Amino acid sequence: MTAGQLRASHLLVLACACLVATLASAQPLPSWNEGPAKSAILRFVAATTTAASPDFVPPERRIAVFDNDGTLWVEYPLYTQLVFALDRVVREAPAHPEWKDDPVFKAIVAHDAKALLAHGKDPVLKLLGTANTGMTVAEYDREITAWIASARDRRFHQPYTSLVYVPMQELLAYLRDNGFRTFIVSGGGVEFMRPWTEKAYGIPPSQVIGSVVDVEFRMIDGRPELLRLPKVEFVDDGPGKPVGIYRAIGQRPIFAFGNSDGDLQMLQYTAGGDGLRFMGLVHHTDAVREYAYDRASQVGRLDQALDWARAHHWTVVDMKADWNRIFAF
């Protein structure tokens, strides 16, 4: 390369940087109303990404983690993965004549949640485990992809991937535009999220952390495959979330968003590092456009974490007041 070429390349780099700055100056987070939550986010990002700021964080340490269910998409009245796993029990039934007289199976087929709950957790989990393991991870992946493409939720009659929150999609993109790496840290199974998170959130499979069932390497008809075993290897919830972050990221996040008590330890772990930190909770306060639930809910209960957030001045998003738009449809 000649000196002339080198100078030309410098000019180009500068020109590109200006262009990027121009594009980024469009108002960020348009679906967020002006208010304390939006201000806190903008202030945090400015403080950690401005080179002259005392709170500047180099890009390699800009790790942002997000719970999925109830934080990035709808979890109410039933976690989507549970809807899928129950559906699979029904579809697998022909291969399991022994289920015919099983009261748990009957409750699932009848969509009788009350009868189902009456049996307690263990027999339900056992049936779910049988119906959702024993195949290769590639086969299960195809099943999930097909289900996600065709299933519709019962209230909005939309594909589940349309039930992602637009304000959170904007937030993920805004953080990435500012040099953050965004990760999902969910209590749900990694296999259920990975087929669609890239498209829905711009988050690739390797940045999706969650609960995992044991898988085993096997040669099947001369082909190397991974087989799903009926054993939960790791539950990425509550105190498991910081452990999942350690295993998969190996760095303490500086930004974390959740919506329930299962996210408390992840947020505490994020808060416990040195320097400026951002901890946020989505509070479901909008029964008209989405749902309203917190302390008394069986799904996504927000109780202890809400008290802790208020006591420690974390950001609590009031869905009704803070978001001018929730879904894209």
Add this chain to the structure above:
Amino acid sequence: MTAGQLRASHLLVLACACLVATLASAQPLPSWNEGPAKSAILRFVAATTTAASPDFVPPERRIAVFDNDGTLWVEYPLYTQLVFALDRVVREAPAHPEWKDDPVFKAIVAHDAKALLAHGKDPVLKLLGTANTGMTVAEYDREITAWIASARDRRFHQPYTSLVYVPMQELLAYLRDNGFRTFIVSGGGVEFMRPWTEKAYGIPPSQVIGSVVDVEFRMIDGRPELLRLPKVEFVDDGPGKPVGIYRAIGQRPIFAFGNSDGDLQMLQYTAGGDGLRFMGLVHHTDAVREYAYDRASQVGRLDQALDWARAHHWTVVDMKADWNRIFAF
């Protein structure tokens, strides 16, 4: 943005693309001699990254995985992590008066490998476990960082991070320049690699997969910490490597490099997907510049994987013939 600005931005993007192409056309892999290994790599990358190629792979599926010990840096005559862990036993001794008469401890202090091996694996692992757990992951991280900065190997008298292979550093960078994401998939512990892999290989902590000990979330003096427990949670070796890849990446790699039988299943798993694949082995054949070992070695044994590689026409790098340079020093 005006139409004029939009056109200007298009021109800039085109100009930048040309510049990048110019920079990339400098000869890649300069430390690799012309030969079948280098040709195979260049051919594979051209075939999978040229849009018009029948073997084109979109960037989001360009996953490349590398073993660490013996593939990216020296592992002989003793894995570096083992040298560190043994050193730590000696440094921890004042806190463990009960070790004074322990024959395993005495063998470690005396650097008596023969006496050490005579005791079998379990008592050695027990002592190593005691000396290398019980602290927070942050404390252990600082210990590793300090040790890596000060320790020197016994043959080359170099810091261990200077014992990385320049040809493999070039290969990692070359793959990334071509849109691949590079991951380490090692039998070693993640905690031992993460403090230095970014600097040595350009691989961030979240792309380092390895064996893990159990860690537990605890509030210690009001600070949320992760504590190392004396229990190995996952061994990322042999059939464990495809499992580790599933857990942490969630996609089947299309490019894999190893050097020992512990990498065979990772390479088989990579080979088992559809489309063009690259499987490579580093064969240690250079006793003068590095080491020569394979089928009979206790460390990094290469036996079954060598036969399999030859039978399936994988790329076997002959270190002596294929690399014109090994280390940067």
